[in-house]
Amino acid sequence: MTIEIDNLRISFGDKQVVKGVSFNVARGASFGIVGESGSGKSTVLRAMAGLNNDWSGRIAFSGEDAPLFRPPAFFRKVQMVFQDPYGSLHPRQTIDRILSELPLVHGMDNIDDRIAKVLSAVALPQTARFRYPHQLSGGQRQRVAIARALIAEPEVLLLDEPTSALDVSVQAEILNLLADLRAERNLTYVMVSHNLSVITHLCTEVGVMIDGHMVEQVTAEDLRLGNVNHAHTRELRSLSVELEEPA
Amino acid sequence: MLVDIQNLKIGFKSRTGFHQAVKGVSLKLGTEKLGIVGESGSGKSLTARALMKLLPTQTVIEADKLEFDGIDIRSASEKQMRTIRGKRAGFILQDPKYSLNPVKTIGSQVAEAWRTHKGGSKRAALEAAINLLEQVKIRDPRKVAASYPHEVSGGMGQRVMIAMMLAPDPELLIADEPTSALDATVQAEILRLIEELVSERGMGLLLISHDLPLVSHFCDRVAVMYAGHVMEELKASDLLSAQHPYTRGLLNCMPSLMHPKERLPVLTRDPEWLK
Amino acid sequence: MNATFRNWALDENPSSRRQAAWGNWYRIWLNFRGNSLGMIGLTIIAIFIGIAIFAPLLATHDPAAQDLANRLAAPSALHWFGTDELGRDIYSRLLYGGRVTLGMVIAVVVLVAPIGLAIGCIAGYFGGIVDTILMRITDIFLAFPRLVLALAFVAALKPGVESAVLAIALTAWPPYARMARAETLTVRGSDFIAAYRLTGGSSWRIIFRHIMPLCVPTLIVRVTLDMSSIIITAASLGFLGMGAQPPSPEWGAMIATAKRFIFEQWWVAAIPGIAIFFVSLAFNFLGDALRDVLDPKGN
Known part of the structure; x- marks a missing residue:
C-alpha cells in the first residue's frame, strides 16, 4: 500500500500545529518521522489514522484519497500502535476482550483461532489471553497493543513512539518483533520517534520535523554518513552520535 | 564521606506477603559524581529515597550503615531530616x-x-x-x-x-531521572549544567537514570543496578570494557545510529547474577 | 469444593472467559470481606431486605388490623414495639413498611442510574452541541431543590407511591449524569479509546461497551451513598402526605402520623425513625467500602 501525504495542515482551534507536510511512502517501505516534542510529528500520524478530523491537504492510501470520516473497512487496512502501553489498553477488560473487538465489529469468523494466532505472532503465551492489562509487564502490554493492530490483518502500521516508554532491553525485543513482522507480512510502516537511533534502526527513510514543518527528508544511510542539509537535522544527529557512545 | 550505604535492604508489606525490592546495596559517595543506572524496578530510586527518608512509613528499611555525612539516617528524627532535606x-x-x-x-x-x-x-x-x-x-x-x-x-x-x-548551598545533589521528560537537545544542556554546578561548588552528585551511555558522560563513577542488587560499579570511562554480562547486555541491546545492527541482541537474564 | 473454587477463581492463568471474570469478582469480594464497616453495612441491608421479603412470616399481627381499645400501647410481650394511634401493631407495620420504603428506593435507583449514566456518557463523549444541550437540561433539574420539585410533581399528579417514585427519580438523575460526564471526559481522550475508534466500531458501541462500564463503579458508589438521601426524601414525602397513603405502612408516613404524640408516646415515631437511621447508615458504610474495592488502582 503506497502512502501519499501532500501539503497536510492540521489545526487545534486557531493554532496550526502542522504547516504543510508532504511525503510519500512506497509499498512495503518504512518511513520514520523524527522531531522533538511539539514538532507535530504525532499529530501527523493521528491524522493519517483518522483520529483527527481538522485537517486539510491530501492523505491517500494506494492512490485513493482518504475521506474525512473513514469507513470501517479502512481500519482493516491501516492500524496504529500507541506510545504508552499503560494507557492504550482498556484497564477493565481482559486481553481476550481487547483483541476480539475488531473481529466482532467486522463480523470476522473463527475469532478464537485468530486470537490464538495473533498472540503467538507477537510471542505472547496463550495463558496471557484471559489476564488483565495490569497483570502484564510493560513489554507484554506493548505486544498486546501490536497484536490488536495485527488482528485486522492490516497493510499499513502506524507506530507512535512504540518503545519510548520501555526499558532498553525490552525495547530491543519489541524492535526485533516489529522488524520480523514487517518482513513476514510485507507491512508498510510509518514510525514516529524522538530517538534517531531507534528510527534509523527500523526505517530506511527519515523525515525531520520542527515546528510543524518537515524540514528535511533523508535516507538512514545519508543520516549515518552525515550527508544532511538542515541545521536541526545536524544538531539531532550530533547529539545522538555523542550521547549514544559511552564516555 | 558524604554518603555511606552498606547492605541496604528495602521491602514492602502487602496483603499478599512481603516484597523485597532492594536486596543489599552498598554505595559510597564523596565530593564526586556517581551515577546509578538500572531498568525500571531495579530499586535505584528507592535507594535514593531511603537516603532522604522519603519512603512511606510502612516500608521496611534495614541496613548495616545508612549515613549522610556521618549522621545515621535510620535513627534520625523528622526534625533532623528537615535540616538535611532541601538544606544540605x-x-x-x-x-x-x-x-x-x-x-x-x-x-x-x-x-x-x-x-x-x-x-x-x-x-x-x-x-x-x-x-x-x-x-x-x-x-x-x-x-x-x-x-x-x-x-x-x-x-x-x-x-x-x-x-x-x-x-541553601547544599553539599549533595540527588537527581532522579532529571531529564527523561525533556527533549534530547534540552536534556544534554541540563545535564551539562548540573555537572558544571556540581564541579564548581564542590558538591556530591547522585544521578539516577535508566540511560547508561548518557550517564557515563556526566559522572565519574557508575553503579549498575538490577533487581535490587548492584551488579557492578565502575569508572565511567571504563564502561566500554565493562565485565559484567548485564552491563554489556544493556549496552549491546541499544540500537545505534553509527553502528547499525541487522538484529538487536536480546538480553538474557542469568539467575546466577542475583546470587 | 470451596477450596477448589478458590483455586480455580484465583488461578493466575485463567483458561476461559468465565474463569477470568469469576476470578476478578472473587478478588473484589475478598477485598470487600476485609473491610469490616462495609461488611456491617451489607449485613444490615441483607437483614432488612430479608425482613421485607419474609414480612408475612415474621409479622405477629395483621398490619392493617385496628384495635381501638388498645391504642398507643407501650411495647409489651404482645406488641413488641407497641401500637399506634389506631391500635395497629407497630412491629408488623415496620416489617410491611420495609417493603414499601425499600421498594421505592430500589425503583428509584433502577429508573435513575441508567438514565443518568447514559445521558452523562453521551454528553461527555460527543462534546460540543450535544454536550451543551444535555448538560443545560441537567442544570435545569439540578437548579430546583429536590424536595420542592418532588412536591410540585406529586401535587400535579396524585399523591401515592408511584408518583413519589417518579418524582424522586426526576430529581435524582442529574448528579449521576454530571458524574458520568466527568468520568467520560477523563477517558475520552485516552489511547485505549482511540484504539477502539480504530476498529471502525460506531460511537454508540464505544460508549455503551467501553466507556459506560468504566463509569459504573463510581456510579455504584454514588448510588449507595445516595440511597440514604433517597430514603429520607421518600420518608419526607410520606411525612408531608404526598407519598404512600394511609393505611399503607410506609416508614416516613408512620413517623408523620406519630408526630402528634411524639412527647407522650415517643416509641411510635422513634421505631420507624430508627429503622430509617440504620438502613441509611448501612448504605453509607456499603458505599464507602465499595469505593475502596471497586477503584481499579486498588486491585
Whole structure:
C-alpha cells in the first residue's frame, strides 16, 4: 500500500500545529518521522489514522484519497500502535476482550483461532489471553497493543513512539518483533520517534520535523554518513552520535 | 564521606506477603559524581529515597550503615531530616511540572526557597533568586522570575528547580531521572549544567537514570543496578570494557545510529547474577 | 469444593472467559470481606431486605388490623414495639413498611442510574452541541431543590407511591449524569479509546461497551451513598402526605402520623425513625467500602 501525504495542515482551534507536510511512502517501505516534542510529528500520524478530523491537504492510501470520516473497512487496512502501553489498553477488560473487538465489529469468523494466532505472532503465551492489562509487564502490554493492530490483518502500521516508554532491553525485543513482522507480512510502516537511533534502526527513510514543518527528508544511510542539509537535522544527529557512545 | 550505604535492604508489606525490592546495596559517595543506572524496578530510586527518608512509613528499611555525612539516617528524627532535606541535600525530580506551585510566580518560589534557609528581607531574597536563575544560565532571569510555571518550557522549569535546590548551598545533589521528560537537545544542556554546578561548588552528585551511555558522560563513577542488587560499579570511562554480562547486555541491546545492527541482541537474564 | 473454587477463581492463568471474570469478582469480594464497616453495612441491608421479603412470616399481627381499645400501647410481650394511634401493631407495620420504603428506593435507583449514566456518557463523549444541550437540561433539574420539585410533581399528579417514585427519580438523575460526564471526559481522550475508534466500531458501541462500564463503579458508589438521601426524601414525602397513603405502612408516613404524640408516646415515631437511621447508615458504610474495592488502582 503506497502512502501519499501532500501539503497536510492540521489545526487545534486557531493554532496550526502542522504547516504543510508532504511525503510519500512506497509499498512495503518504512518511513520514520523524527522531531522533538511539539514538532507535530504525532499529530501527523493521528491524522493519517483518522483520529483527527481538522485537517486539510491530501492523505491517500494506494492512490485513493482518504475521506474525512473513514469507513470501517479502512481500519482493516491501516492500524496504529500507541506510545504508552499503560494507557492504550482498556484497564477493565481482559486481553481476550481487547483483541476480539475488531473481529466482532467486522463480523470476522473463527475469532478464537485468530486470537490464538495473533498472540503467538507477537510471542505472547496463550495463558496471557484471559489476564488483565495490569497483570502484564510493560513489554507484554506493548505486544498486546501490536497484536490488536495485527488482528485486522492490516497493510499499513502506524507506530507512535512504540518503545519510548520501555526499558532498553525490552525495547530491543519489541524492535526485533516489529522488524520480523514487517518482513513476514510485507507491512508498510510509518514510525514516529524522538530517538534517531531507534528510527534509523527500523526505517530506511527519515523525515525531520520542527515546528510543524518537515524540514528535511533523508535516507538512514545519508543520516549515518552525515550527508544532511538542515541545521536541526545536524544538531539531532550530533547529539545522538555523542550521547549514544559511552564516555 | 558524604554518603555511606552498606547492605541496604528495602521491602514492602502487602496483603499478599512481603516484597523485597532492594536486596543489599552498598554505595559510597564523596565530593564526586556517581551515577546509578538500572531498568525500571531495579530499586535505584528507592535507594535514593531511603537516603532522604522519603519512603512511606510502612516500608521496611534495614541496613548495616545508612549515613549522610556521618549522621545515621535510620535513627534520625523528622526534625533532623528537615535540616538535611532541601538544606544540605537537594532533590531534583523527573518532571518539574509537578514540583512547582502553579499559582505562584517562579521568582517568588525561588525567593521563598532562599529565605527559608538564609532569612533576610523579601526584596533581598528576590534579588538572590534572580542571581540564582542567572547561575542556572537563564538568559533573561528577570522576565522568567515574573512568569508562572505553565508559561515556561520543561527545560526552563527544570532549570528553575535546580536554582531552588541551589539556594541553601547544599553539599549533595540527588537527581532522579532529571531529564527523561525533556527533549534530547534540552536534556544534554541540563545535564551539562548540573555537572558544571556540581564541579564548581564542590558538591556530591547522585544521578539516577535508566540511560547508561548518557550517564557515563556526566559522572565519574557508575553503579549498575538490577533487581535490587548492584551488579557492578565502575569508572565511567571504563564502561566500554565493562565485565559484567548485564552491563554489556544493556549496552549491546541499544540500537545505534553509527553502528547499525541487522538484529538487536536480546538480553538474557542469568539467575546466577542475583546470587 | 470451596477450596477448589478458590483455586480455580484465583488461578493466575485463567483458561476461559468465565474463569477470568469469576476470578476478578472473587478478588473484589475478598477485598470487600476485609473491610469490616462495609461488611456491617451489607449485613444490615441483607437483614432488612430479608425482613421485607419474609414480612408475612415474621409479622405477629395483621398490619392493617385496628384495635381501638388498645391504642398507643407501650411495647409489651404482645406488641413488641407497641401500637399506634389506631391500635395497629407497630412491629408488623415496620416489617410491611420495609417493603414499601425499600421498594421505592430500589425503583428509584433502577429508573435513575441508567438514565443518568447514559445521558452523562453521551454528553461527555460527543462534546460540543450535544454536550451543551444535555448538560443545560441537567442544570435545569439540578437548579430546583429536590424536595420542592418532588412536591410540585406529586401535587400535579396524585399523591401515592408511584408518583413519589417518579418524582424522586426526576430529581435524582442529574448528579449521576454530571458524574458520568466527568468520568467520560477523563477517558475520552485516552489511547485505549482511540484504539477502539480504530476498529471502525460506531460511537454508540464505544460508549455503551467501553466507556459506560468504566463509569459504573463510581456510579455504584454514588448510588449507595445516595440511597440514604433517597430514603429520607421518600420518608419526607410520606411525612408531608404526598407519598404512600394511609393505611399503607410506609416508614416516613408512620413517623408523620406519630408526630402528634411524639412527647407522650415517643416509641411510635422513634421505631420507624430508627429503622430509617440504620438502613441509611448501612448504605453509607456499603458505599464507602465499595469505593475502596471497586477503584481499579486498588486491585
